Amino acid sequence: MRKKAVIGIEGMHCATCASLIEKSIKRIDGVSSVEVSFGSNSAFVEYEDEKANLKSIAKAVEDAGYKVVMERAIIFVDDMRCASCIAKIEEELMKHEGVYAANANLATKTVVVEYDPKTINPRHLRDVIKDLGYSPVLGEESFESESKKKRQRMDFLISLTLAIPITVASMIMMHFPNRELVLFLLTTPVLVVGGRSFYTGAYKSLKRGYSDMNVLVALGVSAAYLFSVFNTFFSQGDVYYEVAALLITFVLLGRYLEEIAKARASSAIRKLMELRPKTARVLRDGKEQEVATEDVSVGEILIVKPGESIPVDGVIVSGRATVDESMVTGESIPVEKKEGDSVIGGTIDKTGLITIKATKVGKDTFISQVVRFVEEAQARKAPIQRFADRVASRFVPAVVGIALITFIAWTLLGRPISFSLMMTISVLVIACPCALGLATPTAIMVGLGKGAEMGILIKGGEVLEKIRQLTTVVFDKTGTLTQGRPKVVKVVELAGVSEDEVIRLAASLEKGSEHPLAKAIVEHSDGMNLYKLDEFEEYPGEGAIGKILGRKAVVGKRAFFERLGISLPNPEAVKELEEEGITTVVVFYDGRVVGVIGIFDEPKHGAIDVVNALKNMGLKVIMLTGDNERVAKAVAESLGIDRFIAGVKPDEKAGVIAKLQAEGEIVAMVGDGINDAPALTQADVGIAIGSGTEIAKEAGEIILTGGDLEGVVLAIDLSNKTMRKIKENMFWALIYNTLGIPIAAGVLYPTLVLRPEIAALAMSLSSVSVVSNSLLLRRYRAPTKKEEN
DSSP states (O other): OEEEEEEEEEOOOSHHHHHHHHHHHHTSTTEEEEEEETTTTEEEEEEETTTOOHHHHHHHHHHTTOEEOOEEEEEEETTOOSHHHHHHHHHHHHTSTTEEEEEEETTTTEEEEEEOTTTOOHHHHHHHHHHTTOOEEEEEEOOSSSHHHHHHHHHHHHHHHHHHHHHHHHHTOOSSTTHHHHHHHHHHHIIIIITHHHHHHHHHHHHTTOOOHHHHHHHHHHHHHHHHHHHHHTSOSOOOHHHHHHHHHHHHHHHHHHHHHHHHHTHHHHHHHHTSOSEEEEEETTEEEEEEGGGOOTTOEEEEOTTOBOOSEEEEEEOOEEEEOHHHHOOOSOEEEOTTOEEOTTOEEEESOEEEEEEEOGGGSHHHHHHHHHHHHHHSOOHHHHHHHHHHHHHHHHHHHHHHHHHHHHHHTTOOHHHHHHHHHHHHHHOOHHHHHHHHHHHHHHHHHHHHHTTEEEOOHHHHHHHHTOOEEEEEIIIIIBOSOOEEEEEEEOTTOOHHHHHHHHHHHHTTOOOHHHHHHHHHTTTSOOOOEEEEEEETTTEEEEEETTEEEEEEOHHHHHHHTOOOSOHHHHHHHHHTTOEEEEEEETTEEEEEEEEEOOBOTTHHHHHHHHHHTTOEEEEEOSSOHHHHHHHHHHHTOSEEEOSOOGGGHHHHHHHHHHTTOOEEEEEETTTTHHHHHHSSEEEEEOOSSOGGGOOSSEEETTOOTHHHHHHHHHHHHHHHHHHHHHHHHHHHHHHHHHHHHTTTTTTOOOOHHHHHHHHHHHHHHHHHHHHGGGGOOOOOHHHHO
16 A cells, blocks of 8 residues: 655755655665655655555665654553563554554563654554553653754854854954963864764765765864864964854854744644644533543534634534634635534634534544645655755765865965965855755745645645646636536426426436536425436436436436437527526426526636636636536636637546647646546646545645635745745855855955855855745735736
8 A cells, every 4th residue: 555654854954965865765665756855854755555664764764864853652551461462562553654663661561652743642652552452551752852953052052152252362362371272172162062963964974975064064164173273282373263163153053043944934834733722622421521632532522612713623513603714724704604514623613602523533634634735745846956956966075176176276376275274164164055955945835834824735846837837727617617506597488387397307307416407406496396206317417318207308408409319499598598608408308398497607706806817927718618608608708718618528628638738738727626636637737626624535736725716826826936936046046156166265366255254154144045035935915906917
């Protein structure tokens, strides 16, 4: 069985790291695809669970010299008795998604489980053991959450505290006693504490035969420090302790700011996760109890009061309420909910006391699905990022080569060794593959997160690039451009049969059909006594044939009757309705056409504005419909659509999209995420109008959870703006390195000379600037009419 997993990874410093981890994971038998994102510090992996598992993937990450982000739960199982207990517990735990390792210890009566906190929680792990017949007691030990940022902050503060007196002593207090020895004693702790991560990172990378950003920093710092140590104890000459100290301090500052910025970039996901209340009010044994939301089970009855968040997905069993769903669907107007309506966990009950029955809990809830969807999307790489990764993988060796050439060139030109060394160090530390590696993923993280806040789910960076190339947007008519709730608006009597009888005959035949037009007729017959149906055969997209009271009955479109050779006694009546955009259904019974039913589906609010906005973006808009030419033309003209394709059966939509692609069009298809799945899959970009809370079942690269057509315009506009940010970031990263490295090497000497500490600061700020530029996407707002024009 094929599985997908998003794995958090620690210790990556540039795109070279991501490339190395990818290669390591790809070596595992059973892994079909892997994409590692330096920007989101995660890997998206698809694998066959018969051959691979999370444990083997985690090991591959660790073999590459990095660490998988996980948490550890310690569960005490006092009634473990023998080795078979251990095997049973470990085996059962390892079957569950999100478990990396399970180790039971008979001597200590404990089970230590390493797990992905985004997929499974300690209580669930405890319950797995409990279901085996044991009596587990939970104790938790989590690690590596905020500790990384705290450690970086502490290392920076220690380095800064020492770097200030080092700099003052180096540049101002030039003649105090034992100056060089004091500087040595102050600088050494900076290398030991602040430089620890650079040296260990460089060692791990070189040990495995590659080089990364840590190598450049370690080389630059070591060169300045060792040169100064040599002149302090073995020779006479300049010392550059302040260079080594400031290099480490500025790079640590850059990394700390980068971590903060990256955390802000992923804030949209955290906001979604925080929507879920921590507790729920559950009815158990007739009593109201407050329990942890994680402990709610499917089928339990929950009470939600006005002003409270709904804990889990469910169905209202009693009461009415106005529910604010804006935080999960992007819809700003609260929705009226009554008995039998579905509610989404994390939404807010604005008014009314309601009782709900839990239908989805834990990782199956709508919010959990959205979070998982966006995390997978953020981990997927855009093609432009692959280019950046290729450049970055060759970047460090090239920079080391340029640094050596710089040293040799200045030495041959007669400059002092100390000068040549400073220029070389500047080259090593100004080079920034990090900015290149962060350019794409940070913009994607923010853009996709912003989309999720607005009810727009985009499946990854590759989709963003496709959207920029779009030439045509194709809309399915029913349920996409229209409300999807067709109603009978006219009944034409023929052959002396009353309107009610025409409806009664048609509804009797259509009551077994799932077609929207059939449902509209049956709904209109509410209160009538329908005839018993003897036979029934449906012709998808055309009509139905059956027997009522032993006599033949046919209900369907005009074209269906023409194919059957049945002529209409009053074709003008049909024509008049169709020219008004009303779909006609002809009713035949007992050898004659007895009437025509006119059905109309109101266009969605804002459909005309959406069509105009897309045309103003330079896109062609096409409408697909199963209606005949006359009805299609009337509907298209009313919406401002210039081209339509009529008479399309449900199974022909994908073929129409393929034909448009053969004509050279880059096509986006907008339709129902489940019923239009083949057409959405065929299109270059499938945009699914959300049909429920089963996101995993939706086809298409973009899912609009709110069902609002404006989401199509927003999705395209947000995608374009995200791609613009990516290109801005890439341009800045490439220009920075293209100009920075030669300047650091001294091409503008003597007009401009970059000291190593200034080069280090520039390098640090270049990464921060790329992330900060991506963060501007958080301010994204829907375009106004003026902007669309």
